[in-house]
Amino acid sequence: MSLKTPVIAVFDIGKTNKKVFLWSTTFEIVFEKQQTFDEIVDEDGFACEDLGALQQWIVSTFAELCQLPEFEIIGLNFSAYGASIVYVDRVGEPLAPLYNYLKPVSKSFPYTEYGGEAEFARKTASPILGNLNSGLQVYESTFRSFWPEVFKAVHFPNYLASLFTGRLVSEITSIGCHTALWDFDLGQYHPWVATIQDQLAPISTEAFLPIDGINYGLGLHDSSAALVPYLRSISDEFVLLSTGTWCIAMHPFNESPLSAEELAEDVLCYLQPNGKPVKASRLFGGHFHEEQVARMEAHFGGSYHDLTFSERVFSLSSRSSSVFECAFAARDLKDFPDLASAYDQFMVDLVGQQLHSLDLLLKDAPVKQLLVDGGFSKNEWYMRLLAHALPEVEVYAAEVAQASALGAALMVYEGETPKNLIQLKRF
Structure with a gap:
């Protein structure tokens, strides 16, 4: 038996x-x-x-x-x-x-x-x-x-x-x-x-x-639960950038008080299960991506899924300076010869916004590692542009199955946390 x-x-x-x-x-x-x-x-x-x-x-x-x-x-x-x-x-x-x-x-x-x-x-x-x-x-x-x-x-x-x-x-x-x-x-x-x-x-x-x-x-709030596997598995200080409709960067090691200026830039705080604050910045990144991809595909035809990454993106500049406004929305698609060049510029603008959002957390509390999970962790433009812009930071695509549920499970487990809960790929 x-x-x-x-x-x-x-x-x-x-x-x-x-x-x-x-x-x-x-x-x-x-x-x-x-x-x-x-x-x-x-x-x-x-x-x-x-x-x-x-x-x-x-x-x-x-x-x-x-x-x-x-x-x-x-x-x-x-x-x-x-x-x-x-x-x-x-x-x-x-x-x-x-x-x-x-x-x-x-x-x-x-x-x-x-x-x-x-x-x-x-x-x-x-x-x-x-x-x-x-x-x-x-x-x-x-x-x-x-x-x-x-x-x-x-x-x-x-x-x-x-x-x-x-x-x-x-x-x-x-x-x-x-x-x-x-x-x-x-x-x-x-x-x-x-x-x-x-x-x-x-x-x-x-x-x-x-x-x-x-x-x-x-019971746990799902965003805080999703952080638990990373805190249990990663020894160095890190920022977790969880990407989806919202791109939420969480910095468990930034203990500086929240300022009015940060709050105005969509920075807020959560509490970890141990009661310590987690400073977090938010960007409507997945929404911007969906919105602008639809605009580009309607204009040029084709699908962005068929595009391949080119290092020419590193020579493009971004006009992004706000977490609230997608700079690409103001660009005229007639200025681009095709979908590939338009998408390159869009991702440069989007990552420019993301860097602005991240800087709100990192400027007073730098870290060694940036861990990106969710949909954008599989987007080569997003990951390569982040790594290029942050040469002093180790940028990883992180994969963990059902992070919120896993975090909740870990909270009621009395044994030792297993190794290799998180799969990391460095860019």
Whole structure:
């Protein structure tokens, strides 16, 4: 009779796709499943997550996983999107829909009482983003007189974990993702939070709760979870540049306070699972790429996928000086003879923006390594241009399977972190 393989289950909950993985103790994926759900609407007719259907799927799926004869589950954790709050009653049942963070705010916040918008945003490392500042969702909820009494307001990843632990807690990575709750100067809740603190679930300092032979995690904000495998595997100081629709550069070793000027350039801070801040800069790079490629292909015909890299790009100059404006958008495509030359110039402009965004993190805290993961790590123009512009930095394309889910799995594993979690290719 063969022995069961010990595995860690992780539910990775994105806005669109919901996934579950089983990781072996060598951190290979041995099982995965994906699910999508139609959105529902809240009482105002605004689209939101179907929390009931999601919850039912998670509970029933975990029960099915526990019955698989070849596996023994030794851990369970969650990585999920942030900026979302679940309001629960005294027995932990949701009292309201899981409101969409894109929903417009209906109650203004008294920023002037806390130094004005700019200073409030700087101290909380939270650009003024409406309901994306999820702490202000809780503030707004106190004015909903038609609600029954709210016992606790719980961050979404932590609520999902509570379905199995029975514990309503706040975990630090969810508190520290542009929520407007945390005072990064003081390393504690911002003073305004005193007005809602009775509603917030208490902060837990535990990484997981051992119950009946299973280590149950508390849930992690997905961006912070994605950083965990790198922090566990890379010994030198580094910046992780995670690329997709958004290109988010995270610098876990930059401890300088966030300035108003940095905040204005779309720099903010997250919190690591150990409570230390991570300074991060953002660029809408994947979106710019999709937008401009569509414009070029419509004009010239053909596909950029058929192009090959040429070192002539190193002789081109960029006009990019802002993280918010794609310089190539103002270029006249009639100035280029073909798609190849236009794409070369576009990538020079895009990487110029990326370098400007990176410089916001690196100018006061240089590192030896830049690790690029996600879609652009496979784009030769992007990687070669970065390496050419940063000769003093080792630039790597990094590949790690399902980084957010892997980070959540590592947080509930008590053994030694395996080597070779991350595959690196130097440019």
